[in-house]
Structures are given as structure tokens and as C-alpha cells.
Amino acid sequence: MIVVIDPGSRIPLGEQLRSQLERMILSGELAAGTQLPAIRHLAADLDLAPGTVAKVYEELAASGYITTARRRGTVVADIRTLLGADPAKAAAELALAAEHLALLAQQSGLGVAAAYSAVTDAFRQLATRQQTLQR
């Protein structure tokens, strides 16, 4: 379980970290109950300010992906209950993600077919990764 950030990218470092952690949690790579590193440890390893990592953890906690307790530290939440508990919210988030994908495909000039192909590939990779984790 490794996170990688690129200081040369135009995407802010905190956003890179947040999106990777979110993707790992949603794909099951970070299983429910997994303890995440302490803020100061992750900040030291990635050479980030502790405040940046703290903000990422706060955003993920606000979205329900992680929980923070004083003694236990930061732990990945069970997102199945999070998403399954509110199907309307899950549908809304899916629609939002689809809108972002459509915008990106349109602005880059790749078109609908490329977007469909990207989604299909992503599902295939997700299935492969989950099979590997189960082994």
C-alpha cells in the first residue's frame, strides 16, 4: 500500500494524496478497519506539511471514508454501510463522477467512445485488483 505524489504536477499535493487514499478505500485496497499512519509520520515520509495531511484526513473523515479516535488513531471506515445506507446519495455521487468524466472527455476531444473504453478498462482493473487482494 503505497501512495505517490508528484511535486511537478499541477494538481495540488494534498489533492493527489486525498484522491489516492479515496481510490484505495473505494477499491477495497485499504480494507475497513485498516489503520492509517499518523499525520506527522505520513507528512515526514512525503515531505509535506503536517497541516496538509491533517486537512486530507479531515476531508476524508467528513466524507465518511475514515474515522479518527484519540487512542486508535485514524482508521478506514466500512464504506459499504456508508454507500448502501443511502442509495440516493450513492446515485448522486455516481452522476457527479459521470459528469466529470463527460466534461474531461469533451474538453480533451476524445469523445464518447474513449470515455466508455476508459470506464470499461477501469472496471476490469478493479476486478483484477480485488481478486489479487482476496488471494
Added chain:
Amino acid sequence: MRITVAALVGVVVIVGIGLLTANAGARGVDRRTIAWMVERRRAIWDVSDLASDSLKAERQFYRTLIRRHLEFRRVGGTIGAVAASIWAVVGSVLMDDRDMVWSCTYNQGSSLCYGTTTVPGTSVIAAALFGVLCGALFSEAYRLRRLSGTVRAASLAARPTLELPRVLLAARVLAGASFAGILALLIWLDAWQLIFDAGFGLALVLVAEMARKAVTDRPRPLLTPLSAAADQVMRQASSTALVWLELAAAALISWPLLAVMLLGIEVLIGDGVFARGVDFSAIAATLPVVLYWVPLAVCAVCLVKSGMRPPTSWYPAVTPRPMSAVPLAIVSDAGEPR
């Protein structure tokens, strides 16, 4: 100029003890120590086809860090022992041995100062141990150089748990109790010179805590699995060493407290506060000698245990040679070679 025989003997003995203590913790960077580090790394991560260049680089990594650790201890111990010896000679020139006990209370108090009339030179031992302790503490402050402008990666795996938590707890309790005791004596006896003892001792313990925290929070390299595992081995060795050093510092803080308390007990015995008619002279004569040495002995033992070396019972596993490599002589029943 008068230099007592006791001071000269104390100088010779204490320089020897100081240097031995500095070196006893690690008898050089020997192959057995390197093999032990490699074995600990294998328990964390191992592959069967590790390149010989990688193994060589790993051994060099351990050798460099351990050598640095040893050099700091030796330099610190030598400086401490020399400074303490000079103090002992100067002290004996300026005043009687008896007055050495109180002379330092009027100067910069520290663990250099407290000695007794029955054990001249005890304070010099403390100074030598103090020097080794300082050197050993600062030997753990190394930092990995981070490559700039490159992609940064971090593992989300948990960091290894703390080594020797009970020893750390004992060190904190002993340091806290000693510090509180010194403050109480300071107020009760109006002996404000004791603040230096409290300050020096507390500074040592705080340096040990900060060094251990720095080791625990140090960034983890993620260049290769081998480098990550090797870093974990050194991190565990450093944090173990620092825990023993903190206990050594706590023992050193307790020493001036014990000295003052026992001097007080001697006074009380002399005033007949305890049971009348009982001859306490034997106890009064031997108790300080015995108990003054206990914290210093504990300090010295902890300094030895903080050395980065394998347990005395550990030896590397021997790989048996294949039978084809062993020349055999085929002999006849009569014992003659065929």
C-alpha cells in the same frame, strides 16, 4: 601544591573506567554484528535471489552507521573522563578531599560534584559516565538525505511498535521521582545549588526523549524493499539503544539525590534520631559506600546494554557444505586406502 594519592588513583581508575565503558558497549564493527543486522533484516523481508551488490551495500550501510555510533561514544567518553580527571586533580590541589563534597555546591553544581569523604573520586566516575552518555545520545541524530525534485512515495503500513516499553517506563518514573525529590530537597534544605543537578539531569532525559522521538518519526525510505527493511532494522536498534540511554540518564539523576539523602541519614544517625543505644556506626560507614555506587553501576550497565551488538548467545547460522565438496578417502576393510 598538594595532590593526594587518592586523587591520582581516582584519575587512573576513572579514565580507565570511562574508556572501557565507552568501548564496552560495542567491540568494534565486527562481522558478527553485521551478520546479526542482516539476520534481523531477513526476519522483516527476504528474497532468495538477492544480488551480491545489494548485500554488500546493505552491510556497508550498517557498518557506516554503527561506526558513527561508536565514534561518538568514544569521543564523548574520552572527553568526559579527561574533564573529570582534571577536575579531580584541581579539586585536590585546591582543597582537602573532605571539602570536595561541598566545594562544588558553591560552584557549577552537576553530577561532577557530589562525592563523599569515604569514596573520593566517585564524582569523577559520574563525570566520565556523563561524557559517554552525552556522546551516545548525540550519536543517534542522523538524517537521511532526501532527493529533491523527485516523485515522493510513502508506505501506508504501520510503523514498528516501540521496543522495550517497560524499560522506558522505568526510566521515566525514575527520572520523574528523582527530579521531584531534588526539588523537594532544594526547597527543604534551601540548597539552591541543587538546581544545577536537577537541570543537568533533566536535560539529559529530555535529550534522550527527543532523540527517540526523532528516530521514530524519521522519514522512511521507499527506494527498494531492501532499503526499507534495512532502515527498519537500524531504526529498531537506535530506539532500543536510546531507551537504555534514557534509563542510564535517569540513574545518573538519582545519584546526587541519593547522595544528599544519605548524607542526611548520616547526620540523623549521628544526632541519635534513631533508636538510642544501637550502634549505627557500621551501617553509617558502609551504607553510603554501597548505595552511592548503585546508581552509577546501573548507569554503567545501561550504557553497556545500549551498545549496538548482538546478544552474547547469538551466533550466525552455519551453512553446511555439500557432501560433494568434502574430499573422502575410500578405505578397505584393513584400513588401507584403495
